[in-house]
Amino acid sequence: MDRRNFFKSAGAAVAAGATAVCEPARARGNKPMPPDAVGLLFDSTLCVGCKACVAACKQANDMPPEVSTEEPLWDTPLDISGKTLTVIKVYKHGELRAKDQAENGWAFVKKSCLHCVDASCVSACPVKAMKKDERTGVVSHDKNACIGCRYCVAACPFGVPRFTYDQAIPQINKCQLCQHRWADGKYAACAEVCPTGATLFGKVADLKEEITRRKSLKPGTATTFPRGRLGGPDQSYPGTAATYVDHVYGDKELGGTQMLMLSGVPFEKLGYPTLPETSFASQSETLQHTLYGGLVLPIAFLGGLTWAARRSVKGDEDEAAAAGGPHGQ
Amino acid sequence: MSDITLEQIASSAQAIERRLGISRREFARFCAATATTLGLLPEAGAQIAKALEKAKRPSVIWLHYQECTGCSESLLRAEHPTLEKLILDVISLDYHETLMAAAGHQAEAARRQSMKDNKGKYVLVVEGAIPTRDNGIYCKVGGHTAVDIVKECAADAAAVIAIGSCASWGGMPSTDPNPTGAAGVSKVLGKPVVTIPGCPPNPYNFLATVVHFLTFGSLPAVDKLGRPLFAYGRIIHEHCERRAHFDAGRFAHEFGDEGHRKGWCLYKLGCKGPETYANCSTIGFGDVGESNWPVACGHPCIGCSEQGVGFAKPIHATARLVGMSPPAGYPKIAEDQGKTSFAAAAALAAIAGAAAGATAMLARNLGKGTTDSPAAPASKEP
Numbered sequence: 001m002d003r004r005n006f007f008k009s010a011g012a013a014v015a016a017g018a019t020a021v022c023e024p025a026r027a028r029g030n031k032p033m034p035p036d037a038v039g040l041l042f043d044s045t046l047c048v049g050c051k052a053c054v055a056a057c058k059q060a061n062d063m064p065p066e067v068s069t070e071e072p073l074w075d076t077p078l079d080i081s082g083k084t085l086t087v088i089k090v091y092k093h094g095e096l097r098a099k100d101q102a103e104n105g106w107a108f109v110k111k112s113c114l115h116c117v118d119a120s121c122v123s124a125c126p127v128k129a130m131k132k133d134e135r136t137g138v139v140s141h142d143k144n145a146c147i148g149c150r151y152c153v154a155a156c157p158f159g160v161p162r163f164t165y166d167q168a169i170p171q172i173n174k175c176q177l178c179q180h181r182w183a184d185g186k187y188a189a190c191a192e193v194c195p196t197g198a199t200l201f202g203k204v205a206d207l208k209e210e211i212t213r214r215k216s217l218k219p220g221t222a223t224t225f226p227r228g229r230l231g232g233p234d235q236s237y238p239g240t241a242a243t244y245v246d247h248v249y250g251d252k253e254l255g256g257t258q259m260l261m262l263s264g265v266p267f268e269k270l271g272y273p274t275l276p277e278t279s280f281a282s283q284s285e286t287l288q289h290t291l292y293g294g295l296v297l298p299i300a301f302l303g304g305l306t307w308a309a310r311r312s313v314k315g316d317e318d319e320a321a322a323a324g325g326p327h328g329q
Numbered sequence: 330m331s332d333i334t335l336e337q338i339a340s341s342a343q344a345i346e347r348r349l350g351i352s353r354r355e356f357a358r359f360c361a362a363t364a365t366t367l368g369l370l371p372e373a374g375a376q377i378a379k380a381l382e383k384a385k386r387p388s389v390i391w392l393h394y395q396e397c398t399g400c401s402e403s404l405l406r407a408e409h410p411t412l413e414k415l416i417l418d419v420i421s422l423d424y425h426e427t428l429m430a431a432a433g434h435q436a437e438a439a440r441r442q443s444m445k446d447n448k449g450k451y452v453l454v455v456e457g458a459i460p461t462r463d464n465g466i467y468c469k470v471g472g473h474t475a476v477d478i479v480k481e482c483a484a485d486a487a488a489v490i491a492i493g494s495c496a497s498w499g500g501m502p503s504t505d506p507n508p509t510g511a512a513g514v515s516k517v518l519g520k521p522v523v524t525i526p527g528c529p530p531n532p533y534n535f536l537a538t539v540v541h542f543l544t545f546g547s548l549p550a551v552d553k554l555g556r557p558l559f560a561y562g563r564i565i566h567e568h569c570e571r572r573a574h575f576d577a578g579r580f581a582h583e584f585g586d587e588g589h590r591k592g593w594c595l596y597k598l599g600c601k602g603p604e605t606y607a608n609c610s611t612i613g614f615g616d617v618g619e620s621n622w623p624v625a626c627g628h629p630c631i632g633c634s635e636q637g638v639g640f641a642k643p644i645h646a647t648a649r650l651v652g653m654s655p656p657a658g659y660p661k662i663a664e665d666q667g668k669t670s671f672a673a674a675a676a677l678a679a680i681a682g683a684a685a686g687a688t689a690m691l692a693r694n695l696g697k698g699t700t701d702s703p704a705a706p707a708s709k710e711p
């Protein structure tokens with residue numbers, strides 16, 4: 001093929017591609033909250049650090065204990081892992097004078113999947129093993145479809161999906177809001193057992209209503225706190241309204257999450273980073289779809305490369321033709 | 330104290346043997362047990378023995394008001410010493426409405442006589458709350474209101490001990506709406522007194538307080554509510570035998586369920602252990618060991634000794650955790666990562682250096698290969 005012919009065919013291909021499939025690329029924006037979204041509300045001020053959620057989660061999900069102490073006495077995970085889907089961590093500062101205070105205080109925080117409305121792990125998964133339920137919004141993982149690429153591990157801004165590196169046939173594990181227990185009328189085990197309602201299960205809309213109620217209470221006044229599941233049997237108990245930082249974690253972060261959090265200590269100190277309101281999934285998908293939309297840019301780029309390559313080998317071809325034979329060796 | 334030998338204890342105990350009619354062994358056991366309850370050194374047992382063998386028994390006046398006599402009943406069940414040994418031989422119980430033989434004016438006269446004879450030396454024990462509303466007319470003994478009698482008796486007492494929650498802070502009679510204005514002794518007297526709250530309190534907490542007074546001539550160290558620190562210094566939750574279940578998140582969710590049958594934590598059933606100061610879990614009741622107390626029997630603590638908890642909060646209401654401290658063993662927000670040791674860093678540096686050296690040598694040799702090989706261009710010739 002000579003240069004003229006090459007340009008002809010390359011130009012034709014680009015034109016065909018552009019006319020056939022190209023749509024104008026545009027930012028897709030954050031995905032909306034699923035209609036029947038369910039989630040958790042974790043209120044750090046109510047948590048007493050009993051770890052009932054950690055124990056119940058292990059039992060409900062049939063996970064092995066994880067020992068971090070010298071003596072293997074009981075389950076002591078240091079973080080979520082392939083064997084642990086939720087942990088209670090403790091924040092400590094200075095003289096530890098009071099709970100739920102950032103300066104010279106301490107607080108408990110729960111770590112587990114936040115079930116993002118626009119989840120990075122779902123966006124990153126190349127085989128749709130990581131899925132977000134269209135109705136309930138639960139981010140679940142299909143281990144049979146998973147190819148073990150661990151893109152989800154790298155993509156999640158909260159470090160939630162974890163890989164069981166120590167197993168012969170490893171897999172990804174993450175919280176799936178105990179979906180497998182719903183058929184029996186049960187719900188997330190962590191919320192089911194929480195003795196203080198620090199972890200509460202329910203529809204995201206109801207949880208948000210509860211958050212508004214709690215935040216509107218004057219700190220120190222008597223109130224009641226629901227336990228277990230919002231909309232389920234009444235298990236509420238009397239308590240005292242707490243002082244919260246003016247931030248509901250998960251309300252806006254990365255387009256929102258279905259696990260929401262209240263705390264008396266700023267969330268950056270509890271290991272929850274400050275994040276933009278635009279989801280990473282929408283940003284990366286916009287970028288990718290712009291670059292690869294209709295394969296226009298890749299084809300143009302390939303064309304450019306080919307042209308440059310042919311131009312630089314032209315001299316060799318002429319020499320070879322002049323010599324009347326192929327190269328030696 | 331260290332100069333008191335076992336032989337001396339033995340000889341001094343002989344006097345008590347004769348007087349109390351108990352064996353030396355039994356007496357020594359009482360002294361040692363009391364010293365233990367008080368959290369004293371073992372030698373204190375000898376000191377206690379010495380104090381108790383004194384011939385003169387201290388006079389005790391025991392008043393009863395709004396109560397169920399449960400505290401006296403609790404004391405009746407003490408085994409070392411038994412109540413009759415206590416009131417007849419260790420102390421001189423000059424006035425106790427339930428136990429005294431005298432009645433009517435005779436009884437009141439005995440009280441006045443005792444107060445006169447032992448002015449400034451007797452111990453006043455109050456059992457039951459004192460009604461204060463309407464000038465205290467809701468409880469009268471011998472035509473006098475409880476308020477008046479308590480004030481009269483306390484004026485010349487060497488020590489005032491409030492036994493039971495009712496006398497300590499009002500207890501059950503003071504439960505909302507508190508129609509009689511029931512109040513504790515310290516509130517009526519307007520000064521702090523030693524309180525032994527509980528419904529009923531453990532008899533040994535009372536006995537140990539009395540024996541401490543007899544032995545050392547002073548009352549034991551107390552907290553701001555007048556509770557002896559040896560018994561009420563810690564919350565039940567801190568030394569509960571079921572604490573490990575709380576820490577491991579194993580809870581009984583309802584009576585008779587799997588967790589309840591397995592002896593798991595009763596917090597979710599409303600246990601008030603986390604907000605109640607008492608030594609129930611370590612001392613036990615009924616002299617059958619420390620495993621005999623409400624929580625060990627499978628019922629959540631109701632916080633009977635704690636004002637604002639017992640008889641105030643519903644039994645199955647969730648307790649507020651007081652005196653919480655962050656657990657040492659819990660994961661931190663960011664766990665420390667393993668640090669690189671010097672040896673590992675040196676080994677890594679050595680490997681990196683070797684690799685760099687090898688690359689440099691290879692690059693140099695590559696250059697040589699093309700220039701030093703005269704055969705290469707020749708092979709291009711056809």
